[in-house]
Amino acid sequence: MKKQEKGSSLSLNIRRTICYVVLIILSVVCLFPYLMLFVNATRAHVEIQRAFSLLPGKSLARNISNVLDNTTILIVRGMINSITISTLTAIASVYFSAMTAYAIHAYDFRLKKYAFNFILLIMTIPTQISALGFVKLVTAMHLKDTFIPLIIPSIAAPAVFFFMKQYMESALPLEIVEAARIDGSNEFHTFNSIIMPMMKPALAVQAIFTFVTSWNNYFTPSLILTKAEVKTLPLWIAYIRSADFTKFDMGQMYMMIAFSIFPVILIYLLLSKFIVQGVTLGGVKG
Amino acid sequence: MKASTKNKKHISYAKWGYIFLIPFFLVYGVFSFIPMISTFYYSFFENYMSGLKVIGPTFVGFDNYIKLFQTGDLLKYTQNTLIMWVLGFVPQIVVALLIAAWFTNTRLKLKCSGFFKTVIYMPNLIMASAFSMLFYTLFANNGPVNMLLISNGVMKESFHFLTSTIGARGLIALMNFLMWFGNTTILLMAGMMGIDTALFEAAEVDGATPFQVFSKITIPLIRPIMVYVLITSLIGGLQMFDIPQIFTNGKGDPNRTTMTLIMYLNNHLFSKNYGMAGALSVIIFILTSVLSLFVFKALTSQRKAR
Numbered sequence: 001m002k003k004q005e006k007g008s009s010l011s012l013n014i015r016r017t018i019c020y021v022v023l024i025i026l027s028v029v030c031l032f033p034y035l036m037l038f039v040n041a042t043r044a045h046v047e048i049q050r051a052f053s054l055l056p057g058k059s060l061a062r063n064i065s066n067v068l069d070n071t072t073i074l075i076v077r078g079m080i081n082s083i084t085i086s087t088l089t090a091i092a093s094v095y096f097s098a099m100t101a102y103a104i105h106a107y108d109f110r111l112k113k114y115a116f117n118f119i120l121l122i123m124t125i126p127t128q129i130s131a132l133g134f135v136k137l138v139t140a141m142h143l144k145d146t147f148i149p150l151i152i153p154s155i156a157a158p159a160v161f162f163f164m165k166q167y168m169e170s171a172l173p174l175e176i177v178e179a180a181r182i183d184g185s186n187e188f189h190t191f192n193s194i195i196m197p198m199m200k201p202a203l204a205v206q207a208i209f210t211f212v213t214s215w216n217n218y219f220t221p222s223l224i225l226t227k228a229e230v231k232t233l234p235l236w237i238a239y240i241r242s243a244d245f246t247k248f249d250m251g252q253m254y255m256m257i258a259f260s261i262f263p264v265i266l267i268y269l270l271l272s273k274f275i276v277q278g279v280t281l282g283g284v285k286g
Numbered sequence: 287m288k289a290s291t292k293n294k295k296h297i298s299y300a301k302w303g304y305i306f307l308i309p310f311f312l313v314y315g316v317f318s319f320i321p322m323i324s325t326f327y328y329s330f331f332e333n334y335m336s337g338l339k340v341i342g343p344t345f346v347g348f349d350n351y352i353k354l355f356q357t358g359d360l361l362k363y364t365q366n367t368l369i370m371w372v373l374g375f376v377p378q379i380v381v382a383l384l385i386a387a388w389f390t391n392t393r394l395k396l397k398c399s400g401f402f403k404t405v406i407y408m409p410n411l412i413m414a415s416a417f418s419m420l421f422y423t424l425f426a427n428n429g430p431v432n433m434l435l436i437s438n439g440v441m442k443e444s445f446h447f448l449t450s451t452i453g454a455r456g457l458i459a460l461m462n463f464l465m466w467f468g469n470t471t472i473l474l475m476a477g478m479m480g481i482d483t484a485l486f487e488a489a490e491v492d493g494a495t496p497f498q499v500f501s502k503i504t505i506p507l508i509r510p511i512m513v514y515v516l517i518t519s520l521i522g523g524l525q526m527f528d529i530p531q532i533f534t535n536g537k538g539d540p541n542r543t544t545m546t547l548i549m550y551l552n553n554h555l556f557s558k559n560y561g562m563a564g565a566l567s568v569i570i571f572i573l574t575s576v577l578s579l580f581v582f583k584a585l586t587s588q589r590k591a592r
Contacts, residue, residue, distance in 0.1 A: 129325065
């Protein structure tokens with residue numbers, strides 16, 4: 001009996017070791033590209049061309065100033081554009097999705113079930129399929145090269161809505177709404193000053209996700225934004241890719257990629273626990 | 287008396303339900319529904335640029351659709367998309383199942399699960415176009431990866447990842463795998479943690495091996511969530527765009543073997559061939575709608591069960 005136990009604990013240790021080895025390999029594979037990116041962003045063009053290295057170089061400051069001084073590829077301008085669009089998108093999407101979810105959650109009306117099912121049904125239909133009509137509409141409205149067609153449509157975000165609805169079901173008792181009504185609060189006021197503060201955890205998680213999605217978005221902005229001053233970071237990445245590669249300063253190019261992903265990595269490192277928890281809340285539960 | 291006030295209350299509050307729905311439906315109507323209908327409408331017209339001259343729009347019925355199927359490109363690009371999706375999805379689900387089972391195993395008691403979860407989820411948030419650009423430079427003929435392989439004596443001369451079909455498709459699949467396996471792992475873990483631990487204990491008392499526990503208890507019990515992951519991943523896979531577009535500069539090299547459906551659509555949009563773009567949109571719409579119905583069913587049945 002004792003021997004058997006010893007044997008099983010030994011095999012458990014072996015299994016545990018295998019697990020750690022596999023996990024470490026996967027982590028290295030995940031982190032290696034970023035390591036290469038940040039190492040090469042600190043090296044000069046000649047060094048990068050000459051040999052592979054895992055040690056940082058000394059050209060960090062020069063690469064940064066080269067990126068900032070570049071008058072063709074406006075990375076800083078692109079970053080400001082990306083931050084503006086992503087922030088406004090996150091705010092609009094989160095506020096109005098909570099409002100839509102509240103309408104379905106707190107009120108009883110005849111079309112409620114249809115409205116809810118409709119939103120669920122359109123949740124997984126890709127936006128790309130209406131791109132043609134979207135571009136034509138935006139052109140007709142004279143909104144090309146503006147941020148409006150990238151921000152306003154995020155008010156209707158079925159996935160964010162669904163998350164909010166799930167959260168309300170688990171954390172928003174309707175008695176609170178009743179109590180507010182007895183106190184004479186009007187419905188709009190109740191939503192803004194009582195419901196929204198209670199939704200803070202859900203709002204924060206979805207604001208982060210919406211911000212990141214908008215930050216990374218490439219397909220729609222590439223159809224809407226054509227002028228250099230309004231381009232976002234993904235469009236500049238595409239521009240660098242299409243430019244003649246051989247003439248490029250590689251150190252500067254790695255730095256440009258680093259600029260476009262660094263803000264998200266920073267947000268993630270600060271809030272990772274929060275984000276990883278948020279992933280499961282909106283999905284299907286077994 | 288009581289009934290009448292209740293009734294009155296009901297009527298006055300129902301109004302607010304509709305009011306709060308206005309922003310969503312107004313915006314959806316203007317920026318999604320109308321564009322969708324006009325996209326479908328355009329699919330029945332011949333409308334493209336020939337040099338600087340605009341041809342059409344002339345009503346041609348189903349000609350655009352017939353043309354799409356006749357040239358064979360549609361079939362080829364659908365195949366490309368599915369091949370690259372499968373190449374990324376199979377390792378993704380295998381690895382995700384494995385790690386999720388390890389993390390949720392109460393006997394293994396793995397440490398640092400928070401750290402590993404943080405690391406494997408990170409690629410999901412990174413800008414796909416920047417990630418793709420990074421891979422393009424890392425795997426270039428004179429890039430760091432080739433330099434590393436040659437200097438270590440693994441290879442004599444650089445491997446041209448970008449001009450070989452297997453290399454290019456493999457790298458695109460690898461990027462998709464890296465971006466999504468962390469997300470899948472976290473979803474599967476949530477499912478596995480919902481399983482009653484008494485089942486595992488009973489199986490252990492009966493002398494079941496870890497593999498038997500995994501295949502006879504864990505897998506059947508998380509099947510719904512696996513179906514959900516499969517279908518949402520397939521819908522996402524059909525929309526594959528950023529990674530191959532940046533990686534191949536929109537050309538789908540080598541020899542259009544990495545050209546996806548959305549890249550094809552994007553090409554038609556940029557060349558202003560609106561008729562073909564419309565027809566292609568309708569086909570992608572039909573493909574994803576069928577899949578969306580499965581997701582819809584999964585979500586509604588789950589809500590009923592609760």
